[in-house]
Amino acid sequence: MGRLPAAMAPIAVLLAARADHASTALGAVLAALYALAGAIGQPLLGRVVDRSTLAAVAVPAAAVSGAAFIALAFVDWAAQPLAAAVLSVVAGAATPPLEAGLRAMWSRLVEPRHHHKVFALDSASQEVVFVAGPLLATAVCLLASPDLALVACAVAGSAGTLAVAARPPASVRSPARAVHWLGPLRSTGLLVLLTASVFFGVTLGSFTVLALSYADRHHEGWLAGVLPAALSFGSLVGGAAWAKLKRPWSSSRALPAVGTVYASGFAVLLLPAPPWLMITASVLPGLFLAPWLASAFAACDALAPSGTATEAAAWLIAVIGLGQAAGTAAAGQFSAYGHTATAAVPLLGAALAAAALVAGRRRLSLP
Template identity: 40%
Template structure:
């Protein structure tokens, strides 16, 4: 159930990313970029407050495990985990570069709304991919799914190198978007299987941070190449290629002992009462 929930969580976030770029583009076109920025900040603050004040957030307490080594519980610097997080910076890089590329496309074709439509199409693919992936039971291992989905994520960016027109570009970005949810969901499950019990929330925070760092780097570098159409279109594929290369090199380390193939998770061993 956790595996399906993670896929659904990642996919439904796509709904926000479908509405957000369209809303920002519409507000910026109707009013000004400053107004769009203010609206974005207000909605972000409201959303953060809603999550922080929600009953599940306020009731949550970290679970304690008997006999757990305190030093091990705080130790997340595991080579396999670090390599996984490094690979995810490439995923974030591709997303950040795609956002800037969509703005360059909008300017080149003199269609302001294109800067919102292309990210929205990418997120629509993510939402649909999450629904499909979460509804099925998969027989392959998590590591295999992670590598295959990252390869498909990379392949999805390659058509951009042909410098397609607005309609073709909008349709093309939906393909890597569909595999983004699978990559992130498998990354969550892999992290859960690799880290010491009780450190899930901390590890997930680092996972999200890794994607965010890559996204920032992709945005910054894409801004430097915005005036070069081919280089700008190639950056998302470059980020995805980096992620795939790291995962391929680390695939043996990403397989924890006793990894179960169908998204099952470790459970802390609990003492059973002896039956009289």
């Protein structure tokens, strides 16, 4: 529930801009600003969580982010693009660090032999958010209004954050932290992972615009929500299968292999296809999305210096968000050149992510 705005906001922002007669390019830029602000805010909030507790940081952040979403519902996007941009930045920057906070907790709450399972299940269960989020945002926009979808982002995010904050683990302080000013960024293996994750984020951000562009091409608005949901459904299936592995691969082996297959899945989307085939094709790369994330967060947790687990996870989330922002903006510009040009953006992002992981494979070897 608390993570729903991350999946709802990109679609809601794009459709809200369109409803106010703003261009798709402007909507893409504002959605990119939301993601970029989140990429900046998450590591800062994560460092504060490492120094205090998840509950103490997440609740005030949810209040600020929710207020920004509600304010966005009352802005004329075409006439007040600057106000919309500022509010998008505030909503993104104040996103509660639930994902980083929870993923930093798993290594303390679960035995080491079950780490690959809990990270896989966490990534797979999050795909429920990315199935429900786009569908919910699109449904609210079509049945009511995009403004109400923005209000729904505020309500869902605040309610979910309060529910997490009320649980005992959210009020437990993190272990003693390292005092180095670079925090987790002094780990070279983590830097390799973060580099690849930027390009991985490009695939997620550009896919949202690809779905909207494809829906416009076929004059079927519902496809804008169904295609991202199909990608996430594939991820849900892939994550559940990954969690059942009895002998998981090491991250230095799993990440390059999964990343390569993930990139191959996007090649199919270059082809012009009818809606039913496009929906099916969207599932294919999704099958390797959750395994990629599970391997990445397991590696992130192991590579992070002691006492920096939350900030390290937040950096991973942040650079993925940075890639999403770049992917959304790039795909928004390429959308004017047709389906193939737009579909090339996620394929290129996935290919560069796989290349970075292959090149830095030795650095990813865990202690």
